[in-house]
Amino acid sequence: MKNTKHIQVDNKPLSLNQLNQISTLINAGGTVVFPTETVYGIGANALDSVAVGKIFTAKGRPDDNPLIVHIADIDQLYPLVQIVSPLAKRLIDAFWPGPLTLIFNKRDTIPDSVTAGLSTVAIRMPADVIAREIIRAAGVPLAAPSANLSGKPSPTRVKHVCDDMMGRVDLIVAAGDVTYGLESTVLDITREPAILLRPGAITLEQLLDLGLSVKTDSGMLEQTSLSVPRSPGMKYKHYAPNADVYVVSDQHNAQQIQQIIDSFTSNGKRLRYIDLSASELAVKLFTILRTADDDAIDVVLVKAVSENGIGLAVMNRLLKAADFRVL
Ligand code: TXA
Ligand code: MG
8 A cells, every 4th residue: 555645736736846746756656646638647657667567556457458648748749759740740730738649659768568568659748737737847758547446437536536546656636627527539640541549529520620531440339359459448348337337229218218217226226317418428427437336326327329529439438338238
């Protein structure tokens, strides 16, 4: 058990004192939970493979699942990657800083532990001001996965972070609820056409509007048996609470939905039925899943939303949480 320190920032900028404390810790190979605009992340110096190893231990993450490297300024990108193509430049101009992670061919500066031995690296520049201040103060890129225990929903609130990471990391920077509530969009631009590996707040429509040709990965909305998934994270059961989650088709009428609800409650199941818009679900889905466990709920039914815009990311996370069970 580590003695986890806590810095409360809320809407204030970090003080010089706090930034020094964080930067000293990171440069000594420590682990720091910090907010981003998508979800909270656990950061460590991406150039220090021992520090990166501590992230995997803290999360209980399989070591074949690579991490995203977070940078604060564009100058930090060039030493990490082979080339920044014209396509990469257009995407960066349009969406960085922001919730878009790009896959590049990596340079040897990045240890194999970060990329799980892949020749590519995932990089993103978060929009969150606190995240960027921390990366700048540290003076190194930060490898940072979502700050949940492996298999749990990503943390969008301080309470989630503390539930999972207290005693497992050196420091938690607590700054209230995140903005988006779903992890970043992951786009592989080492291939032509680019492949959308994980949908997120930067939508497929926004990428297409830029004139990009984008393929979507088959694992996004259906269960696949790809023996070698393109994005290693896709093969793991994700976002799963203890409660049984089911997606309720949006084709049902109110009476049919009531029958589905009754079929569970008549068996004595404690049930929660969620019917929200795609944009509300984006922000609240992970909290809904975690709260269900806190409240010892047996079954969570969530009404499907249409797969346009942010709805694609919502349905991707929801179907995974439901193990692809649709009623
Ligand atoms: O919004 C986010 O992206 C958050 C915040 C903290 O930045 N981070 C996050 O990290 O969601 P994580 O580790 O939970 O998810 C990273 C995803 C995984 O599915 C992983 O397999 C994939 O990105 N990934 C990382 N490096 C990759 C690579 N070189 N090629 C393909 N996929 C990669
Ligand atoms: Mg994650």
